[in-house]
Structures are given as structure tokens and as C-alpha cells.
Amino acid sequence: MTTSCDVAIVGAGLGGCFLALLLGRGGRNVVVVEQGPAIPAAGADFVKPPGMGVLARHGLGDLVERHALKRDVVRYYHDGQAIQECRYPEGFLIRPYRELVEAIYSCCSMEGVEFWFDSRIERLEQDGDRVARLVLADGRELRPGAVVGADGTRSLIRQELGIDKESTAYPHLMRVATVPLTASVARLNRLYFNSDGWFSYLYPINEEQARVFVGLPLDDDEAVFGDGLDADALRGLITENDDAFDVLGPAHWQPIRVSAMRVPAYHQGNAALLGSAAFACHPMTGMGMSYTMHDAEILAGVICAADSDPALLEKGLETSYEPRRQAHAELIGYGDALAGTYHDKTAYLSTFREDLHVFGDTEPVGRGFVSVLR
Ligand SMILES: Cc1cc2nc3c(=O)[nH]c(=O)nc-3n(C[C@H](O)[C@H](O)[C@H](O)COP(=O)(O)OP(=O)(O)OC[C@H]3O[C@@H](n4cnc5c(N)ncnc54)[C@H](O)[C@@H]3O)c2cc1C
Structure with missing residues (x-):
């Protein structure tokens, strides 16, 4: 037909x-x-x-x-310390x-x-x-x-x-889980990095659930997730969401291999x-x-x-x-x-572009705000 x-x-x-x-x-x-x-x-x-x-x-x-x-705000951490906040005047x-x-x-x-x-x-x-x-x-x-x-x-x-x-695979494996929402995650979107190149992002997706991403270099992923999540290994990374550790262990962690593609x-x-x-x-x-x-x-x-x-x-x-x-x-x-x-905290802060995070390639209406926290 x-x-x-x-x-x-x-x-x-x-x-x-x-x-x-x-x-x-x-x-x-x-x-x-x-x-x-x-x-x-x-x-x-x-x-x-x-x-x-x-x-x-x-x-x-x-x-x-x-x-x-x-x-309207995301707070960034490096090696457990808050380093900057990115504010969205119109929200996201x-x-x-x-x-x-x-x-x-x-x-x-x-x-x-x-x-x-x-x-x-x-x-x-x-x-x-x-x-x-x-x-x-x-x-x-x-x-x-x-x-x-x-x-x-x-x-x-x-x-x-x-x-x-032309695909270029990033050197880390990302894992994502949907978990019950806890009070600290409801309060603020937090994005963590550390000197080993690990990162994690926690945010609410509705009144009851949260999404958690964890990205680790491949060898570290095997060590941390190999036999089920060793949640304690993430304690030096995720420092301001203690209540979330109760829900990270039992979660189902889906692996995602991410690449850039042109x-x-x-x-x-x-x-x-x-x-x-x-x-x-x-x-x-x-x-x-x-x-x-x-x-x-x-x-x-x-x-x-x-x-x-x-x-x-x-x-x-x-x-x-x-x-x-x-x-x-x-x-x-x-x-x-x-x-x-x-x-690398210093390299990260100098590479970070508020305009691309907040406005992409559109004309900014007003400005976003990045405050560097010391
Ligand atoms: C982990 C991750 C997180 C992301 N987070 C964000 C974010 O927070 N914000 C943001 O703006 N972007 C984000 N992105 C990017 C965003 O997901 C994509 O830009 C968006 O999903 C693109 O949508 P799409 O319609 O092109 O593709 P898709 O949603 O992948 O849809 C493609 C569809 O095509 C169908 N299909 C494939 N082959 C065939 C076939 N032969 N015949 C018929 N149907 C077919 C598939 O079944 C699928 O339904 C993220 C990406 C990833 C990987």
C-alpha cells in the first residue's frame, strides 16, 4: 500500500x-x-x-x-565545596x-x-x-x-x-536513576564535580520523585557500580544531600554512554x-x-x-x-x-559560559547571573 x-x-x-x-x-x-x-x-x-x-x-x-x-538556580560544587551559582532570571x-x-x-x-x-x-x-x-x-x-x-x-x-x-565518546559513563524525592533535593538543584573527574547532578522531577545522574570514568564506574552501588564511595562527591543516600543504594541505575556527534x-x-x-x-x-x-x-x-x-x-x-x-x-x-x-576547579570556572547555559544562541533578555562562591 x-x-x-x-x-x-x-x-x-x-x-x-x-x-x-x-x-x-x-x-x-x-x-x-x-x-x-x-x-x-x-x-x-x-x-x-x-x-x-x-x-x-x-x-x-x-x-x-x-x-x-x-x-531558577543551580549550585555547583567542587571537591565538596560550593564554587558558584548560576541564576536564571526567567527560570527554567x-x-x-x-x-x-x-x-x-x-x-x-x-x-x-x-x-x-x-x-x-x-x-x-x-x-x-x-x-x-x-x-x-x-x-x-x-x-x-x-x-x-x-x-x-x-x-x-x-x-x-x-x-x-563523527562521534566522540566522552571518557565517562553516566548512570541515571529515578528515586523518591528527599528534602535536600527538593530545596535546590546541585551539581557536583571532583578532582577525579567525577560528577553528579540531583534535582526533583515532580512533587514525589527526583532524578540523579552520576558520571564516572569507566574504571571508576566498574569499582563503584560493579556489584551494585557502593554509595559510600560517593560521600566525598555529594556533600550536601545526606538524606539522598538512603534512596541511592536501592535505586535502579541505568547506564548511558554519551558522545558528541557532528x-x-x-x-x-x-x-x-x-x-x-x-x-x-x-x-x-x-x-x-x-x-x-x-x-x-x-x-x-x-x-x-x-x-x-x-x-x-x-x-x-x-x-x-x-x-x-x-x-x-x-x-x-x-x-x-x-x-x-x-x-580542575579553576579551569572549570574559566571555561563556564553563563550565556550558553542560560540563553543558548538566542539574544539575552536581561542577563543570567553567575556568582562565584569562595
Ligand atoms: C542523558 C541525556 C540527558 C539530556 N538532558 C537534556 C536536558 O536536560 N535538556 C535538553 O534540552 N536536552 C537534553 N538532552 C538532549 C535531548 O534529549 C535531545 O535533544 C532530544 O531528545 C532530541 O529529540 P529527538 O526527537 O531528536 O530524538 P528522540 O527523542 O531520540 O526521538 C527519536 C525517535 O525516532 C524513533 N526512530 C528511530 N529510528 C526509527 C526508524 N527507523 N523508524 C521509525 N522510528 C524510528 C525512535 O524510536 C524515537 O522515538 C539530553 C540527552 C541525553 C543523552
Whole structure:
């Protein structure tokens, strides 16, 4: 069975859902193909001010904020001592990924966007450098005017287009756990580093639960997590959340290998890459979603303006969308630089860029505030 549409989006994560909503509102006939049975569960928690701005521009600010936690400060520690605070004048939001994406997804049905869940794209068929057909694993086919690969870090669309990625794995393994909320975590978001290059971040995700990240060099991870968490090993690192130690030991710690990823092009013919299919930066920048939403905004503008004209689409992608690689390159480079300083307080403080943490690549409205604590 072959279905025609204006735009096929592969992947129903934040990038795919947000783009689908904007294109649906722009009158495009959109099909989103998602291999999973529902919106993906795993992902980010923080929406920083640039992302809040994008959501507000599209009337989604209240919908997303309604059930989110709003915070306005993160305190940083090195070898157990508080070293700085980063303040967000407009605050930032904490909302678990699935809830955030579902809120956006729930608006898509009003715009006539079709979602095909449990449907995996298996290959592309090209006519010159244009994608003519997407072939699904169950034999169905899509004939789209434009294709967007919003299919995550292992993007099949990127591979089928022959766009090579350059990945650089960070030298630590991250572990994440969702634990019962304790009073100290409810009070303040705290990010810890130490001279061994360890880091940990603790924050609430709602009134009852907290998220805890621990990142250790590979050998240290084996020693600390190898036979179940040796929580005492973290006591020199996490110094102001004593009450959290009761819940860290029994928690389920999921390992996440994090890498930076760059690609040499974001589009080819009538196809474009979005979100984690296009770039990955160190998660501690907390900006991946904000940039992805802004990218989706630009991409939707290009696709709607082209109005099904292939030449206009290609020109718009080249002149308006491709330059986003520069903003991403700056963010990725910044994440790399920060990740290389976790062991060294002075280097960390001089590398830290308040503008990128608070405002990303957008024009600051007022300023964030970093106070260095001695
Ligand atoms: C540990 C970690 C923490 C992070 N924390 C933050 C944070 O706090 N704030 C922030 O802004 N950013 C953060 N990020 C980055 C953020 O998660 C990404 O920017 C964002 O999730 C990108 O969304 P996406 O839609 O591109 O990808 P995804 O959410 O990965 O969605 C891709 C979708 O494509 C589907 N798919 C894949 N292949 C196929 C196929 N062949 N056919 C059909 N469907 C397919 C997948 O099932 C998935 O649903 C973090 C990243 C990591 C790794």
C-alpha cells in the first residue's frame, strides 16, 4: 500500500512531534512514522529559556508549564565545596521527556497530523538525490514531498542518505536513576564535580520523585557500580544531600554512554535531519531540546514557504536551515570543553559560559547571573 503526503517525519520524539505540529498548523499533510508503540519515554528533563521562548511563540507555554516544576538556580560544587551559582532570571522548566512530548503530541490531532506507531522505516528509495519513497518494515510505502529524519542518534535516514557522522565518546559513563524525592533535593538543584573527574547532578522531577545522574570514568564506574552501588564511595562527591543516600543504594541505575556527534550536512535534496539525528552535545549543557525546537521552527518555515516546489525547498534548506550547524558546533565545542575540566576547579570556572547555559544562541533578555562562591 502506498500513501502520499507532503511531509514524512521519521521519529515521534520531541523534534518529530514539534515539527509535525508546526507543519500541520501550516496546512501541510503530515505523516509521522514511529517504530515504538508510543511517544519515547527516555529523554531529557530540562527546558531552558530559549526552548521556553519557542514554546511561548507557538502558544504552548501554558500547556507545558502547567505541570512542570520551575526552578531558577543551580549550585555547583567542587571537591565538596560550593564554587558558584548560576541564576536564571526567567527560570527554567523541569518536566519529564515523555510528558513534555505527549503535551505537544496531544495538539497534533487537531491539526490532522497522522501518527503511525509500531511502524519502522527500513529503507529509502531515491530518484537522483531526492527521496522518492520510504519503505516500511511491514511492506507499506510512503511517497513524500519532503522527508525529515528525526530518528535519533542512530538515524537510519542519515545512514541511507550517506551522511557520515563523527562521534566522540566522552571518557565517562553516566548512570541515571529515578528515586523518591528527599528534602535536600527538593530545596535546590546541585551539581557536583571532583578532582577525579567525577560528577553528579540531583534535582526533583515532580512533587514525589527526583532524578540523579552520576558520571564516572569507566574504571571508576566498574569499582563503584560493579556489584551494585557502593554509595559510600560517593560521600566525598555529594556533600550536601545526606538524606539522598538512603534512596541511592536501592535505586535502579541505568547506564548511558554519551558522545558528541557532528555531521557535515543537515540536508540533501528533499530530506533534512533534525534533533539527535543531526547533532549531539554533552547533556550537561542542558540545551539539546531548546536548539531542536528552534531548528524545527526554522525547518517548518522553510517547508511551508517552499509550498511543494522542490527547487525552493532545497534553496531554503541550504540558506536558512544549514547555517544551524554553526550554532550547534559552538554548543558541542562548549560541552566538550566543559567536560574536559571537571577535575580542575579553576579551569572549570574559566571555561563556564553563563550565556550558553542560560540563553543558548538566542539574544539575552536581561542577563543570567553567575556568582562565584569562595
Ligand atoms: C542523558 C541525556 C540527558 C539530556 N538532558 C537534556 C536536558 O536536560 N535538556 C535538553 O534540552 N536536552 C537534553 N538532552 C538532549 C535531548 O534529549 C535531545 O535533544 C532530544 O531528545 C532530541 O529529540 P529527538 O526527537 O531528536 O530524538 P528522540 O527523542 O531520540 O526521538 C527519536 C525517535 O525516532 C524513533 N526512530 C528511530 N529510528 C526509527 C526508524 N527507523 N523508524 C521509525 N522510528 C524510528 C525512535 O524510536 C524515537 O522515538 C539530553 C540527552 C541525553 C543523552
